[in-house]
Amino acid sequence: MTSGPGLPPDSTPDTPSASADAGTTEVLGATEISRALTRIAHEILERNKGGADVVLLGVPTRGVPLARRLASRLVAVEPGLDVGALVGTLDVTMHRDDLHRQPPRAIGRTELPEGGIDDRVVVLVDDVLFSGRTIRAALDAISDVGRPRAVQLAALVDRGHRELPIRPDFVGKNLPTSLSERVSVLVEEIDGCDAVLIGPGGPGRGEPGGGAR
Amino acid sequence: MRHLLSTADLTRGEAIRILDTAAQMAATQSREIKKLPTLRGRTVVNLFFEDSTRTRISFETAAKRLSADVINFSAKGSSVSKGESLKDTALTLQAMGADAVVIRHQASGAPHTLAHAGWVDSAVVNAGDGMHQHPTQALLDAYTMRRHLTGGGTGEGQDLAGVRVAIVGDVLHSRVARSNVQLLHTLGAHVTLVAPPTLVPVGVEAWPCEVSFHLDEVLVDQRPDAVMMLRVQRERMSSAGGGFFPSPLEYTRGYGLDARRLGMLSERAIVMHPGPMNRGLEISAEAADSPRAVIVEQVANGVAVRMAVLYLLLAGDVTQDSQQDKAGQ
Numbered sequence: 001m002t003s004g005p006g007l008p009p010d011s012t013p014d015t016p017s018a019s020a021d022a023g024t025t026e027v028l029g030a031t032e033i034s035r036a037l038t039r040i041a042h043e044i045l046e047r048n049k050g051g052a053d054v055v056l057l058g059v060p061t062r063g064v065p066l067a068r069r070l071a072s073r074l075v076a077v078e079p080g081l082d083v084g085a086l087v088g089t090l091d092v093t094m095h096r097d098d099l100h101r102q103p104p105r106a107i108g109r110t111e112l113p114e115g116g117i118d119d120r121v122v123v124l125v126d127d128v129l130f131s132g133r134t135i136r137a138a139l140d141a142i143s144d145v146g147r148p149r150a151v152q153l154a155a156l157v158d159r160g161h162r163e164l165p166i167r168p169d170f171v172g173k174n175l176p177t178s179l180s181e182r183v184s185v186l187v188e189e190i191d192g193c194d195a196v197l198i199g200p201g202g203p204g205r206g207e208p209g210g211g212a213r
Numbered sequence: 214m215r216h217l218l219s220t221a222d223l224t225r226g227e228a229i230r231i232l233d234t235a236a237q238m239a240a241t242q243s244r245e246i247k248k249l250p251t252l253r254g255r256t257v258v259n260l261f262f263e264d265s266t267r268t269r270i271s272f273e274t275a276a277k278r279l280s281a282d283v284i285n286f287s288a289k290g291s292s293v294s295k296g297e298s299l300k301d302t303a304l305t306l307q308a309m310g311a312d313a314v315v316i317r318h319q320a321s322g323a324p325h326t327l328a329h330a331g332w333v334d335s336a337v338v339n340a341g342d343g344m345h346q347h348p349t350q351a352l353l354d355a356y357t358m359r360r361h362l363t364g365g366g367t368g369e370g371q372d373l374a375g376v377r378v379a380i381v382g383d384v385l386h387s388r389v390a391r392s393n394v395q396l397l398h399t400l401g402a403h404v405t406l407v408a409p410p411t412l413v414p415v416g417v418e419a420w421p422c423e424v425s426f427h428l429d430e431v432l433v434d435q436r437p438d439a440v441m442m443l444r445v446q447r448e449r450m451s452s453a454g455g456g457f458f459p460s461p462l463e464y465t466r467g468y469g470l471d472a473r474r475l476g477m478l479s480e481r482a483i484v485m486h487p488g489p490m491n492r493g494l495e496i497s498a499e500a501a502d503s504p505r506a507v508i509v510e511q512v513a514n515g516v517a518v519r520m521a522v523l524y525l526l527l528a529g530d531v532t533q534d535s536q537q538d539k540a541g542q
Contacts, residue, residue: 091237094251094279094524104529106230107237144246 024199028173033156033194036172037066040154041073043170048121051081053149055117057090059126059138060108064089065189066156067125088112090124090145092137110145117146123170127185129155132166157196159183216328216337217522219346220396225372228399232356233369234521235514242278242517252281255527258311260302261340262288262318267488267512268340268350272315275519281527284311299323303332311335313527321345336526344386350487351392353518354441355400357511361483362438374401379431381407381468382443382495385414385457389487390443394422407431409467411457412449428468432477440478441485442470442496461494472499483507 028036048054051074058067071087091108099105124138135153142151154170159177175198177183182201188194214227223231241249257276261269269285276283286306288294293302299318306314313336316324321343328337341347359368362376378397384390384406397404404422406413417424425431432440445464448454458464465471470484475497478484484496484506492498501508 094241094249094528099251099528100530102529104525107234107524109237110240140250144249145244 024197026195027175027198028157028196030188030194033172033196036156037069038073040170040172041070041077044070044123044152044154045074045077047152047169051078051086053120054086054123055113055120055148056087056123056125056154057112057117057138057142058087059124059134060089060091062127062185062187062190063125065187066127068189070123070125070154085113085115088117090138090141092134092141095137095140095144097133097137110141112145117142117148119147119149121150121152122148123152123154125154127156127187128183129153129158129166129168129171130161130183132162132164135166136164156185157183214525216324216339217348217526218324218328218337218339220348220351220392220399221346223348223396223399225399225401228352228355228396229370229372231352231518231521231525232359234525235352235356235518236369238520238524239514239517242513247278248280249278250280251524252276252279252527255281255312256284256310257281257313257315257523257527258284258286258306258309258335259340260286260306260314260316262293262316262323263341264289265317265341267515268317268347271512271515272338272340272349272519274516275523278516279520279523281312281523284309299327300330300332303327303330306335307333313338313523315340317341319343338522338526341388343388344391345388346392347388348392348396349515349519349522350389351396352522353511353515354389354393354485354487355396356514356518357485357507358402358439358483360514361507362481372400373397376402376439377405377435377437378402378439378441379405379407379428379435379437380441380443381428381470383412383445383449383457384408384417384443385412386446386449387443389441393441394420398422405431405435405437407468409458409464428474429477432474436479437482438479439483439485440470441487442490442500444487444489445491445495447491447494465494469495469497470500471497475500475503475505478505485511488512 044054045051056067056071058064067087071083074086075081075083089109089111091110093105093107122142126134152169155168156172157175158168158171159175161179180201182199184197186193186195259269259272273283314333315338316327317340323342324337324339339346339348358373358376363371380390380393394404398421406422406424407428410426413424449457450460482505484500486496486508490496490501492501
């Protein structure tokens with residue numbers, strides 16, 4: 001599912017199942033996703049010289065479970081860390097610039113770890129990086145809840161087509177795509193399985209900055 | 214959802230969606246920076262033909278916290294006192310480019326007329342019309358009940374199934390009671406209206422609730438989880454005001470919430486009042502100041518609920534929303 005942040009929880013996820021849609025191909029499977037997350041976790045620790053100051057903020061919907069998994073990997077590598085103090089969620093819905101072009105979005109939850117984010121290094125975690133507009137909204141949302149020392153960005157998939165000067169610090173996989181394609185990330189916690197799928201876009205889905213990525 | 218005119222229009226899903234959105238809005242209000250950029254550039258007009266302090270301030274706060282521009286329009290000292298009609302006032306607002314009109318009017322149905330007569334394109338929010346409806350009050354009451362009476366947290370996604378509510382007082386003149394009966398029924402709560410026979414409206418048997426004339430019996434038999442006291446206007450007792458009850462003292466004895474009745478409530482029961490309170494008439498100081506009273510919290514929740522309503526009406530493209538609703542059915 002791609003619409004990621006702010007997808008109304010009551011709406012049926014239009015899961016593109018490989019069997020139903022002949023044009024959909026699996027780009028990453030569960031093992032590859034797991035390896036990519038493990039690598040990103042190590043890169044985060046390496047870049048920040050440990051995890052003492054790091055806070056992982058998942059962007060709803062699918063950034064949240066990804067951030068939790070990264071947090072448990074960080075803790076596995078550096079046993080001194082505590083998952084509860086490491087991970088949170090950051091809802092960006094109310095800071096989006098495309099609100100008026102779409103039906104009202106359900107607002108997700110913002111939960112900061114104890115101790116907040118002031119003077120810490122925030123790593124934003126999202127599933128797909130596309131136009132960069134979600135991340136712009138996230139940067140605004142961060143400034144409303146605190147003042148981190150630095151903000152870094154981790155994305156499981158970077159599909160290109162940026163519309164803003166934003167680049168990721170940690171990427172699971174660079175996935176060159178055409179604008180008409182649709183990239184979907186499925187995660188176990190929400191969709192029942194781990195996969196990154198690429199398929200032909202539905203009507204009006206290819207537009208960057210819209211709901212789909 | 215294009216307008217919010219009556220709680221009778223809300224489905225269970227829509228009502229829960231408003232309450233869930235309100236929960237997220239409430240969470241943002243505990244931050245140091247309470248203002249959100251969501252409705253930047255939108256204009257909300259508060260059109261108040263009837264005196265109101267808390268509802269107007271609550272709507273104004275809600276709109277400002279979402280960065281909307283707010284224009285307050287009260288009938289006193291405006292062109293309405295010079296005899297301008299609702300239509301001409303509406304056309305003026307339309308010309309000024311209002312995105313939402315929050316209207317309070319002494320005539321029942323005025324918000325409906327404003328929404329459907331084609332005078333304005335804006336979203337219309339009913340902030341109380343005559344003896345008809347006050348939907349945001351009912352929503353904030355439901356939100357407050359859900360927080361206190363459903364298991365842990367803010368009760369997100371839940372309705373009020375199994376919650377027993379007693380609404381006590383001047384039901385006849387109360388839009389708060391009418392809105393609450395419908396919304397609480399939609400959310401699965403069990404409502405009992407308690408009032409002297411003179412203050413029960415004709416046709417109440419068609420409402421989805423029970424009616425009793427005896428507060429003590431209801432408190433003992435129903436064990437309500439929430440007791441909502443309605444405001445009684447002293448002028449109702451004079452014969453000019455309708456002569457609905459003989460004296461304030463008699464009303465207080467029969468229907469006031471005092472220390473004795475407070476002691477009859479169950480452990481988890483909460484005491485609610487839409488305000489403004491008449492201390493010593495429908496509610497005693499002991500009850501109003503007891504730890505069970507959530508009256509001040511109702512006011513705070515009112516801002517969150519109104520933020521949610523303004524967000525859902527104004528933030529998105531609601532024409533797409535209705536298409537999506539149809540597709541989802």
